[in-house]
Amino acid sequence: MGKNFTRRHLLKFVGGSAAGLLLTPVPWKTLDDVAIWTQNWSWIPVPPKGEIQTRFTTCTLCPAGCGVRARCVGGRPVSLSGVAGHPAGGGSLCPVGLGGHHLPYHPLRLLEPARMDRSGGDDRPVPVTLDAALAAMARAAEETRSGASGGSVAVLDGRPGRTLSTIYRKFLGGMKSGLYLAPEMGIGANALQDMLLEPWGRPGLDLENTATLLSFGAPILDGWGAPGRMADLVLGRRDGKGRRLKLIQVEPRRSRTAAAADQWVPLNPGTEAALAFGLAHQLVQLRLFDEKSVRKRAVDFETGEGSSYLSLISRFTPDTVSGITGVSAETITGIARELARNSPAAVVGGGDPAGGPLGEEEERAIWGLNLLLGSVGKAGGFVPRREAPGDPAISGDGPAAVSRLEEVPDRSIRLLILDTAGSGGALPWKLIDRKLVPQNSLVAALAPVVAGDARRADLVIPVPSCTEALDEVPAPAASPVSTLSLAQPLQPAPAGVIAPAALIVRLAAALSVPLFSSGESAVWADCLKRRVEAIHNSGRGSVFSPQDGKFAEMAAIESPESLWKLLSEGGCWIDSREVPAPLPHYSLLGRKNDAYASMASAGAGRLAAVPGGAQAWPLVLMPSGLCGALDDSQVSPLMTKLYQESGLRRLLNQADINPATARAYGLADRGGAVIETPSGSLRVEVRFDPGVMPGVIHVAVGPGGGGKSRNRLRDRLNVLTICPDDSGRVWRVARARVREA
Amino acid sequence: MENEKKSRQRFAMVIDVDRCTGCGACMMACAVENNVPPARPEAGDRTGITWLRVYRMDNGNTFPESESVFLPVSCQQCDEHPPCVSVCPQNAVELDPKTGIVGQIAERCLGCRYCMTACPYHARYFNWGDPEWPKGMEQALNPGVAPRMRGVVEKCNFCHGRLHAAEERAAAAGKAGVEMEAYVPACAESCPANAISFGDLSDPDSSVSVLARDADTFRLLPRLGTSPKVYYRSKKRWVRELAQKEAVKEERKTVNG
Numbered sequence: 001m002g003k004n005f006t007r008r009h010l011l012k013f014v015g016g017s018a019a020g021l022l023l024t025p026v027p028w029k030t031l032d033d034v035a036i037w038t039q040n041w042s043w044i045p046v047p048p049k050g051e052i053q054t055r056f057t058t059c060t061l062c063p064a065g066c067g068v069r070a071r072c073v074g075g076r077p078v079s080l081s082g083v084a085g086h087p088a089g090g091g092s093l094c095p096v097g098l099g100g101h102h103l104p105y106h107p108l109r110l111l112e113p114a115r116m117d118r119s120g121g122d123d124r125p126v127p128v129t130l131d132a133a134l135a136a137m138a139r140a141a142e143e144t145r146s147g148a149s150g151g152s153v154a155v156l157d158g159r160p161g162r163t164l165s166t167i168y169r170k171f172l173g174g175m176k177s178g179l180y181l182a183p184e185m186g187i188g189a190n191a192l193q194d195m196l197l198e199p200w201g202r203p204g205l206d207l208e209n210t211a212t213l214l215s216f217g218a219p220i221l222d223g224w225g226a227p228g229r230m231a232d233l234v235l236g237r238r239d240g241k242g243r244r245l246k247l248i249q250v251e252p253r254r255s256r257t258a259a260a261a262d263q264w265v266p267l268n269p270g271t272e273a274a275l276a277f278g279l280a281h282q283l284v285q286l287r288l289f290d291e292k293s294v295r296k297r298a299v300d301f302e303t304g305e306g307s308s309y310l311s312l313i314s315r316f317t318p319d320t321v322s323g324i325t326g327v328s329a330e331t332i333t334g335i336a337r338e339l340a341r342n343s344p345a346a347v348v349g350g351g352d353p354a355g356g357p358l359g360e361e362e363e364r365a366i367w368g369l370n371l372l373l374g375s376v377g378k379a380g381g382f383v384p385r386r387e388a389p390g391d392p393a394i395s396g397d398g399p400a401a402v403s404r405l406e407e408v409p410d411r412s413i414r415l416l417i418l419d420t421a422g423s424g425g426a427l428p429w430k431l432i433d434r435k436l437v438p439q440n441s442l443v444a445a446l447a448p449v450v451a452g453d454a455r456r457a458d459l460v461i462p463v464p465s466c467t468e469a470l471d472e473v474p475a476p477a478a479s480p481v482s483t484l485s486l487a488q489p490l491q492p493a494p495a496g497v498i499a500p501a502a503l504i505v506r507l508a509a510a511l512s513v514p515l516f517s518s519g520e521s522a523v524w525a526d527c528l529k530r531r532v533e534a535i536h537n538s539g540r541g542s543v544f545s546p547q548d549g550k551f552a553e554m555a556a557i558e559s560p561e562s563l564w565k566l567l568s569e570g571g572c573w574i575d576s577r578e579v580p581a582p583l584p585h586y587s588l589l590g591r592k593n594d595a596y597a598s599m600a601s602a603g604a605g606r607l608a609a610v611p612g613g614a615q616a617w618p619l620v621l622m623p624s625g626l627c628g629a630l631d632d633s634q635v636s637p638l639m640t641k642l643y644q645e646s647g648l649r650r651l652l653n654q655a656d657i658n659p660a661t662a663r664a665y666g667l668a669d670r671g672g673a674v675i676e677t678p679s680g681s682l683r684v685e686v687r688f689d690p691g692v693m694p695g696v697i698h699v700a701v702g703p704g705g706g707g708k709s710r711n712r713l714r715d716r717l718n719v720l721t722i723c724p725d726d727s728g729r730v731w732r733v734a735r736a737r738v739r740e741a
Numbered sequence: 742m743e744n745e746k747k748s749r750q751r752f753a754m755v756i757d758v759d760r761c762t763g764c765g766a767c768m769m770a771c772a773v774e775n776n777v778p779p780a781r782p783e784a785g786d787r788t789g790i791t792w793l794r795v796y797r798m799d800n801g802n803t804f805p806e807s808e809s810v811f812l813p814v815s816c817q818q819c820d821e822h823p824p825c826v827s828v829c830p831q832n833a834v835e836l837d838p839k840t841g842i843v844g845q846i847a848e849r850c851l852g853c854r855y856c857m858t859a860c861p862y863h864a865r866y867f868n869w870g871d872p873e874w875p876k877g878m879e880q881a882l883n884p885g886v887a888p889r890m891r892g893v894v895e896k897c898n899f900c901h902g903r904l905h906a907a908e909e910r911a912a913a914a915g916k917a918g919v920e921m922e923a924y925v926p927a928c929a930e931s932c933p934a935n936a937i938s939f940g941d942l943s944d945p946d947s948s949v950s951v952l953a954r955d956a957d958t959f960r961l962l963p964r965l966g967t968s969p970k971v972y973y974r975s976k977k978r979w980v981r982e983l984a985q986k987e988a989v990k991e992e993r994k995t996v997n998g
Contacts, residue, residue, distance in 0.1 A: 045888055047885075077881065092933035094764060095764060105874070221762045231762065231933045254807065256762050256811075257762075259762075636769075637874070642769065644785065645785070645790065645791050648763065648797070693805075
């Protein structure tokens with residue numbers, strides 16, 4: 001054997017074995033195993049397994065209060081979706097809400113109180129103890145109260161109307177010169193309150209019964225209300241049930257809402273008041289208005305003097321308005337006829353969330369249209385809302401009145417507490433900054449992440465993220481009825497965070513400011529339980545159950561504890577409707593002394609005169625953004641799909657420009673440009689958009705992309721920093737020019 | 742054989758373009774459901790991963806006559822001759838005869854990206870890096886879907902994880918097939934405008950079958966003969982005509998004029 005085994009035999013054996021091996025599963029199985037092994041590196045995350053549960057709660061990321069169905073695995077949420085039939089949400093969530101359960105893991109999450117260190121141009125959170133942070137806030141507040149230092153204590157409440165808001169106001173009421181600042185939200189109800197001569201209740205819009213909705217730039221389908229509800233109302237329900245309203249959208253660009261509207265009316269930026277006056281002119285001229293009601297209740301409709309409402313709108317003939325707004329006279333007349341024909345009709349303002357509210361004059365002009373149409377106090381229009389009972393135990397000195405930021409004297413706030421719960425709208429920091437006492441102010445932000453305005457604070461106190469804490473969700477500002485839902489914690493909050501209510505209770509205790517009736521618990525959950533008990537005792541309304549999609553009348557709910565249990569399981573209390581109180585007398589121009597002059601001035605347009613005029617500043621700059629996603633603070637890291645990986649939405653400092661305008665200035669799509677206004681300059685990335693009006697630039701205020709960046713604040717300046725700051729309230733339009741970067 | 746044919750399902754989607762508002766909820770829900778990681782810092786619209794991507798389409802007119810719609814584009818689930826299947830050297834792409842879903846088997850994928858080149862809808866995405874989530878966020882991942890690693894291609898599979906879960910529930914209940922009420926992809930479930938319908942094309946009475954036969958319904962690039970099972974609907978003629986062109990490239994072409 002050995003004698004006959006030659007080298008040739010060996011080679012044959014090896015070659016044959018190799019060839020034969022190929023006919024066995026061994027090499028292929030090995031290759032397969034290697035492929036599988038290389039797909040399972042230890043650093044590739046393995047999703048944790050666990051018990052699967054479905055829990056119901058409420059989204060707290062914006063005031064809409066959408067119902068949430070959370071799929072939880074091992075006690076932690078892994079996906080969120082809408083609740084079918086929910087009276088507030090309409091069965092869906094927006095992209096911001098769909099990523100709400102990611103926010104506890106936000107890269108900019110703060111887990112302990114921090115002082116912002118800006119030495120060297122950086123803004124870096126430096127940990128401090130909660131006691132030290134509270135002591136600094138108490139010291140600043142005490143100095144204002146004792147008169148040791150000038151200034152006042154203020155709270156800027158990102159979302160007014162909550163029990164927490166009442167606690168803020170009680171705390172401020174116990175301080176010397178406490179200021180409670182609340183942004184304008186929803187339908188500009190403050191303007192109507194200024195026009196009514198007697199109290200009437202906060203108006204809400206009865207959209208379910210509206211036939212025609214005229215929107216002055218409000219992003220009806222893009223964050224203005226609960227997405228599912230608004231889509232059903234504007235696009236009609238797929239099942240054909242329910243009523244579909246006719247939407248007329250007035251704004252300079254073809255936005256998402258404008259693209260889906262029945263009619264889009266592009267108008268020149270900042271000329272909303274002129275168009276509203278033009279429509280009023282035609283309603284009156286063609287006798288399409290509710291003349292009987294107007295003549296009975298309006299004190300300044302026709303006074304025989306030169307400063308009446310009639311004399312004001314008589315200046316805004318269709319041809320004149322057409323020259324100001326760019327909207328043809330025929331279109332103006334057509335809209336006026338449609339509003340009168342297809343009633344009930346409602347007119348709302350709002351504008352882009354990044355651009356802030358329309359001016360007071362525009363809002364009064366819009367309310368004037370509603371009053372002319374007879375839409376105020378009528379089903380399908382604006383009806384007064386009966387407020388829900390609050391926590392009866394919150395007592396002490398009288399609550400601080402609601403103040404407007406623009407009315408606060410400059411350099412007057414010593415301690416500012418920023419509640420960063422998002423209203424969804426933007427507020428330029430420079431408007432806040434100029435109200436602060438120079439060199440000696442303290443800004444404390446209550447925020448889960450160091451983003452947005454919290455980056456600019458001196459102290460940041462970490463609060464629970466949206467899926468980590470018990471919270472309440474009252475009715476959004478535009479709701480015609482009061483509602484209340486609870487947000488349940490879906491996962492535990494980290495040890496270092498503190499609920500805003502608990503923080504204010506501790507601060508009030510340090511300053512000996514009583515907040516609650518003697519003997520009543522100051523624990524946040526107890527405050528909410530007392531409020532729920534008060535609602536139960538009122539016997540009003542019904543409760544929606546997300547488990548079966550049915551409503552239960554309050555009379556059928558045995559006890560406050562039963563109501564609490566229903567709400568804790570994702571239920572939503574909705575108040576019953578009552579017959580609206582008769583509309584009181586009102587002033588169409590508003591009650592301010594200079595109302596006529598200011599309204600006439602607004603009718604000429606909002607673009608302020610600047611040195612050099614339109615020749616030096618030939619373009620118009622407008623900030624833009626999505627409600628609730630104007631910075632990184634509420635944006636899931638996965639939102640990069642929309643902002644960074646697809647271009648569906650615009651990132652911080654991306655500018656939409658009409659292609660013809662861009663080419664005229666030598667700009668290229670995706671190229672760089674520098675936008676200049678009289679207030680400063682900003683580098684942007686150009687994006688061509690044929691839906692943008694020629695001569696207008698829309699610049700996104702955020703988010704910044706990825707949410708990972710901790711880079712310097714000065715590198716993340718947004719367009720609001722170069723918007724006008726002289727009016728104190730209106731920053732949505734600015735004269736600008738552009739050049740290639 | 743006949744019985745086997747009857748038990749087959751052909752899952753399909755009909756997207757009403759006129760109802761889509763371009764909110765992006767479908768993209769977000771898709772990424773959450775399928776454990777698609779956030780973008781790497783350097784990622785852009787050409788290197789990002791979006792199993793479902795919403796494009797804005799313009800009619801090419803100038804302001805104010807320009808019109809736009811939003812077109813959600815995912816894997817079109819080609820029913821006949823899927824180009825990605827035939828080109829894959831690894832058999833990592835399969836057309837499941839029982840469901841009609843074109844599946845991507847990450848474990849077999851070599852990352853040659855031939856399938857990406859072959860796909861006429863630009864609906865496939867390559868993992869240029871390892872998937873990374875912010876610290877702790879892996880706890881929020883969907884346990885029904887395995888994350889993919891760098892070097893492999895991925896794409897929409899009509900939420901296969903949900904199909905498996907529905908099949909398990911059906912089997913536990915002793916039922917033969919999946920009931921449509923139990924299986925809805927994340928994008929269809931999340932759409933606030935109810936623009937996305939999902940169902941079984943093999944059932945001639947299903948909503949998707951009825952919608953697919955509608956005169957306003959169309960498919961992308963029908964001339965290629967791939968018979969996509971993702972249908973679109975629009976009453977606007979220019980939208981239907983635009984869809985016959987190279988859909989994905991069209992956005993920039995029209996935007997740039």
